[in-house]
Amino acid sequence: MKTTGGTDDQKRRAGERAAELVAEGDVVGLGTGSTAAHAIRAIGRAVDEGLDVRGVPTSFDSRALARQSGIPICSLDEVDGVDLAIDGADQIDADLSAIKGGGAAHAREKVVDAAADRFVVVADPSKVAESLSRPVPVEVLPDTHAAVERDLEGLGGAPTLRRAERKDGPVVTDNGNLLLDCDFGVVEDPASLSTALSGLPGVVEHGLFVDLVDTVYVGTDDGVDVRERG
Template sequence: MKQRGGSTAAKRRAGERAAEAVADGMVVGLGTGSTAAHAIRAVGEAVDAGADVRGVPTSFQSRQLAIDAGIPLVGLDEVETVHLAIDGADQFAGGDLVKGGGAAHAREKVVDATAERFVVVADPSKAADALDHPVPVEVLPDARSLAAERVRGFGGEPTLRAAEGKDGPVVTDNGNLVLDCDFGAIDDPGGLAARLSAVPGVVEHGLFVGMADEILVGHGDGVDAKKP
């Protein structure tokens, strides 16, 4: 599995490049995470300069960042379309992603799937030949044991995500729990995605299969644009 992390400069370049695609009149999906945060700040600068842009946040974190940046916010049910979604990834291989490090993947998937164009921002540490990052699975609290059993049946090893700074597990913005499920190298992301989605009590999983329209990978000296 690839080492996680990445330079702040690389993340900033990727996020700011994605924000360059934001045009006057757009509704923009605002992703969650350290790289997407740079895009949110850049969109805020465009709004401050006079651009008419509205944002759809994917988490409490992105909502607060957008408020701090001065971006007007709307809900999905208040707009006819999301023109562009900008979001990060924990890992990508081709056009497939693992997301959910911030436990916001359920709302992220809804917003990203709604968007006319979904742009992923990342640094080189997130690239892989095949997905092997543990897959976050958001589950109803009462379904934790059942979901964990099914994941083991699929060849995975589930771990209940523990909170930092308090006792007990992470609780999502939706009031649910997260199982981080290690499957090793994932040969068939689409098949695994379908199996996870069919488990009773699973709200959403972090496999985003074939959803990305473009992946912007920041480096110390620029940005590579990849078309899956």
């Protein structure tokens, strides 16, 4: 359920601008997706020029790209904290609440992003909205997906098991779990919905990121629009 839209140049501007925030000695959370990938490549070029940093990848893909880019990587358990996390989003609203999980990595992303002193989202204009309205990815334990579906319907959602592409069966996350994409329509109160989803038995993590994003860099055709949490 990856999102599309925006141009590669817009994504590149956002990612490269965020990479400029990385300082000597930083531990950096390395997000997942096409826009975050531009940031990872830019950080890799800075490492080639002598910048000393370590990266904490949030997915199989970001780990592979970090290694390819020459960024020393480590796990969250190996560091005292994360100085800066750079990640993408499927949608972000006017209050900087976000929906993530189009790449099925939101559980690990949320752990790393929440641990960071500063969390920066990089996006193209197609990801920006006044209110959140995309289906919310919900990662669930495999044996509980039917029960969680019923609970999500009780919250007013319409859940759909995410199916894999080019293989039979559902998407399986890096953590070995299944994903339900749950359509709630316009999410009027992301904080309340976040709390309700977190309280459902069988839910490992959901894709609502509330009160976590500090800054958003939106790449445009001629620059970067910077939005800060008030």
